[in-house]
Amino acid sequence: MATLHNPILSGFNPDPSICRVGEDYYIATSTFEWFGGVMIYHSRDLLHWRMIGPALTRVSQLNMLGNPDSCGVWAPCLTHADGLFWLVYSDTKSWQQGYKDVHNYVVTCTDIEAGDWSDPIYLNSSGFDPSLFHDEDGRKYILNQLWDHRPGRHPFAGIVIQEFDVAAQSLVGPIVNIFLGTEAKVTEGPHLYRKDGWYYLLTAEGGTGRHHCVTIARSSCLLGPYEVHPDNPILTSRHNLDLVLQKAGHADLVETQNGEWWMVHLASRPLAGQSILGRETCIQRLEWPANDWPRLAGGGCEPRMEWPAPQLPAHPQAGPPQELTFSENRLPACLQSLRIPVDDSWASLSARPGALRLRGQESLASRHRTSLLVRRLVDFHARAEVALDIAPRDFQHMAGLVAIYDSASWCYCHVSADAERGRVLRLEWSHDGSFGGDAGSVVTLPETGTVEIALELRHLELRFFWRCAGSDWTPIGWPRPADFLGDEYGRHGHFTGGMLGFACQDLSGQGAHADFLRFSYSPL
Numbered sequence: 001m002a003t004l005h006n007p008i009l010s011g012f013n014p015d016p017s018i019c020r021v022g023e024d025y026y027i028a029t030s031t032f033e034w035f036g037g038v039m040i041y042h043s044r045d046l047l048h049w050r051m052i053g054p055a056l057t058r059v060s061q062l063n064m065l066g067n068p069d070s071c072g073v074w075a076p077c078l079t080h081a082d083g084l085f086w087l088v089y090s091d092t093k094s095w096q097q098g099y100k101d102v103h104n105y106v107v108t109c110t111d112i113e114a115g116d117w118s119d120p121i122y123l124n125s126s127g128f129d130p131s132l133f134h135d136e137d138g139r140k141y142i143l144n145q146l147w148d149h150r151p152g153r154h155p156f157a158g159i160v161i162q163e164f165d166v167a168a169q170s171l172v173g174p175i176v177n178i179f180l181g182t183e184a185k186v187t188e189g190p191h192l193y194r195k196d197g198w199y200y201l202l203t204a205e206g207g208t209g210r211h212h213c214v215t216i217a218r219s220s221c222l223l224g225p226y227e228v229h230p231d232n233p234i235l236t237s238r239h240n241l242d243l244v245l246q247k248a249g250h251a252d253l254v255e256t257q258n259g260e261w262w263m264v265h266l267a268s269r270p271l272a273g274q275s276i277l278g279r280e281t282c283i284q285r286l287e288w289p290a291n292d293w294p295r296l297a298g299g300g301c302e303p304r305m306e307w308p309a310p311q312l313p314a315h316p317q318a319g320p321p322q323e324l325t326f327s328e329n330r331l332p333a334c335l336q337s338l339r340i341p342v343d344d345s346w347a348s349l350s351a352r353p354g355a356l357r358l359r360g361q362e363s364l365a366s367r368h369r370t371s372l373l374v375r376r377l378v379d380f381h382a383r384a385e386v387a388l389d390i391a392p393r394d395f396q397h398m399a400g401l402v403a404i405y406d407s408a409s410w411c412y413c414h415v416s417a418d419a420e421r422g423r424v425l426r427l428e429w430s431h432d433g434s435f436g437g438d439a440g441s442v443v444t445l446p447e448t449g450t451v452e453i454a455l456e457l458r459h460l461e462l463r464f465f466w467r468c469a470g471s472d473w474t475p476i477g478w479p480r481p482a483d484f485l486g487d488e489y490g491r492h493g494h495f496t497g498g499m500l501g502f503a504c505q506d507l508s509g510q511g512a513h514a515d516f517l518r519f520s521y522s523p524l
Contacts, residue, residue, distance in 0.1 A: 002309035004047050004283065006245060007267065011376035012278035012497025013039065014208075015075040015189065016264040017131075018254045019085075023312075025254065026112060027264060028055070028078035028087065029281060032496050033406070034336040034374070037062040037073040038089055040112060044315035046262060046283060051320060052113060053333030055087055057341060060119050061107060062091060064339040066367050069406035070495040071095060072339070074102070075189055075250070077131035081140075084108045087117065088142070090128045098155070100147045104130040106164075121169045126160065129204075133161075133192040135222065140164040142171060143178075145188040156181065159190045159203060161223070178224045181205060182215050182232055189250045196291045201226055204250040208279070208495070211238045212249030213301075214265060216294065229293050235265060235284065236301055245282060245303040246270055253286070253294070258311050261286040261294060267303055271380055272460055274486030278376075278497015283307070320375065323520040326356040334375045335501070338407075339367065346371050346511075355389070355515040360397060360506030365407050365430065373519075374404060374501030377457070377485065381524040384500040385454040390514035392417035396507035398426075399514030401453040403462055404499050408433040409484040412503070413453050413464040413476060415445065415514075423447050425466055427477045432490035441477035450517065455500070457482055458524065 009016070015030040027041045027049070036054025043049045056062040056073070064072045074090040086108050093101040105120035123130060123142055130144040142164050148157035159179040165172045179201055181187030189204035198218045206213045213233035217226035237248040251265035267282045268275035285297040285307045297307075320334035329349060331342060344350075346369075351357040361369040386401045392415060400414030411429040418424045423445040428437040445451060446468055454465040454473060462482040465473040483489050485498035502519055506512040 002047065002314065004307045004309045006282040006303070006305050007269075007280035008047070008264075008283050009041060009049055009281035010277065011280060011378035012499070013281040013376075014266045014279035014495065015250050016266060016281040017076055017078045017191075017252045018264045019078050019080050020254050020256070021080045023257060026078060026085075027281060028076040030075055030495075031073045031336070032070055033064055033067055033072040033339050034496070034499075035062070035064065035339055035341055036336065038076045038087060040078075042113075043317070045312045046256075046310050048315055048317045050317035051333050053115060054336070055107070055115060055117050056089070057115065059341060061117065064091070065369075067092070067339060068094060068096075068367065069408060075129040077191065079132050079134060081134040084110060085112050086132050088123070088130045088132045090130060092128060098149045098151070100128060100149070101125070102128045102147075104128070104142075104144060106132065123164070123171060124162070126175075129189045131191050132164070136194055140166060141192070141222070143190040143192060145190065146177060154185065156186050156188060159187060159201065176223050179203065179217060179226050182228055184211070184213055184215060184233065191252050193253060195288070198291070200294075202251060202253060205233070206236070206238065206249065208249060208266070209247055212236065212247045213238060214249055214251045214263070218293075231293070231295065231301070233301055234295060235263065235303060237267065237303055240302060243302060244269055244305055247275075247279065248282070248303040256310055256312060260310055261288045262310065263294075265303070268487065270486075270488070274460060274483045274488055276460070276482060276485040276498045277378065277380070278487060279495075322522050323518065325354070325518055326516065327354050331356075331373070335373045336375070338370045338372045338374075340369055342373070347373070352515050355517050357513050357515050358399065358504035359511045359513045360399070360504040361511070363505055363507060364402065364404065364410050364412060364503065367407060370503065371505065372402070372404075372501060372503040374402070374499035375521055377498035377500055379523040381458050382500070383454060383456045383522050383524050385452060385518070385520045386502045386516060387450055387452045387518040388415065388502070388514050388516045389450050390415050390504075391448070392423060393506075393510070393512050394508070395419075397505070397512045399504035400502065401455055401464070402501055402503050403455060403457070403482070403485060404501070405485050405489070406496060409490055411462055411480055411484070413455070413466070414503075415451050418442070425451070425453075425476060427464060429480065431484045438477040443476055456524065
């Protein structure tokens with residue numbers, strides 16, 4: 001019998017929402033400030049998952065220009081009903097100083113593979129983590145966490161519900177607070193299910209850190225009152241710091257066509273206390289007898305690394321390509337940009353056949369327009385390489401390879417220009433907003449020709465290398481600590497994960513470019 005290994009979606013893939021349509025399973029995960037918004041995956045056996053791509057690909061669906069780090073898309077909910085896929089999501093604009101400026105929307109599509117998602121319908125702004133419940137009578141309801149900014153009040157003020165009128169494309173009727181949460185507090189991430197005449201309300205509690213957990217309550221009436229599971233939490237790793245899977249929480253449930261129940265959830269795998277891969281998607285088997293409560297199969301509440309595979313036909317699927325040569329007319333789904341969509345104004349596959357031309361925009365510290373493309377770090381030990389052509393005009397024009405968490409934490413090895421030395425290679429970094437560079441390791445390069453840059457990540461240590469045509473790989477600078485890629489690092493946000501990619505800047509505002517010939521990623 002095959003074995004299911006966690007995580008099922010490695011790297012930055014938090015807040016999973018799952019739905020089944022016939023024999024097909026789909027998961028949607030949060031993307032925060034990375035564009036396009038909401039990453040969608042497909043499987044037919046719950047073991048092998050293929051990245052379809054982001055759902056929100058237009059500014060009309062998601063405008064994150066200026067969004068702070070760790071804002072943007074929070075906690076999507078993916079469902080299927082009435083011949084449509086329904087996707088509900090938050091666009092969070094701020095999360096500091098006691099406030100949560102957040103706007104919730106719903107989009108729909110008929111063909112999730114084609115990604116023909118509609119323009120959004122605005123729902124509300126009362127809190128985050130919205131979800132959509134389709135009741136048996138055909139009526140639909142939006143649930144979300146209610147945020148209370150007032151001093152002296154607990155900011156997580158419960159789970160509210162309101163009916164969604166499909167014809168009117170708006171919320172209608174009273175807003176009802178149906179669940180204030182358990183003693184774990186920080187109640188969020190609601191999902192509602194109808195089973196055996198009961199309404200089951202699944203929530204995340206404890207905060208998305210060490211004390212994270214999954215709790216459940218039920219009621220015979222949609223609007224409550226809801227009684228809590230006698231053995232809550234039904235999933236948590238907070239009692240055992242020796243578990244590989246930590247921070248387990250924020251879950252969703254799915255029933256297979258064979259009647260098995262499974263729970264997808266987020267978790268982290270800290271390495272020496274640093275979760276450089278971010279919060280990943282994992283899965284646990286449930287037992288859910290009729291008229292009873294769901295529990296982890298075999299008992300307990302701790303997440304497991306392995307389960308016997310579900311009773312479904314095996315369906316292997318290809319993962320993202322390891323090497324990109326930019327010879328096709330579109331970019332692969334695994335590449336994401338920062339806050340803005342990829343378009344010909346700054347990223348062109350036609351300007352130079354066989355290359356991707358990036359027009360330089362703002363710095364990596366910008367919250368607006370940065371010419372940057374990245375893919376998820378999915379291995380603790382990995383290597384990335386890029387080959388590029390650039391004729392830098394001056395020191396403000398640069399392009400190269402980057403390891404990045406957010407606008408405050410990154411490490412960047414780039415080709416630029418120096419008035420005395422000509423074309424040079426530099427290493428710069430920002431750790432939680434503290435900027436620095438290795439001035440003593442600047443490399444003088446030939447004035448023309450392709451430059452290759454590589455980085456290797458080993459044991460929470462990052463090192464860059466370079467070479468030109470006909471030369472061997474040579475290190476630049478000293479190894480750098482890679483803890484800045486972890487969720488636990490810094491003050492500026494801790495909801496995403498490590499990303500590797502390439503960028504081009506022209507800080508003079510003239511839009512000078514660089515051509516990227518190749519980008520690769522591989523585990524070590």
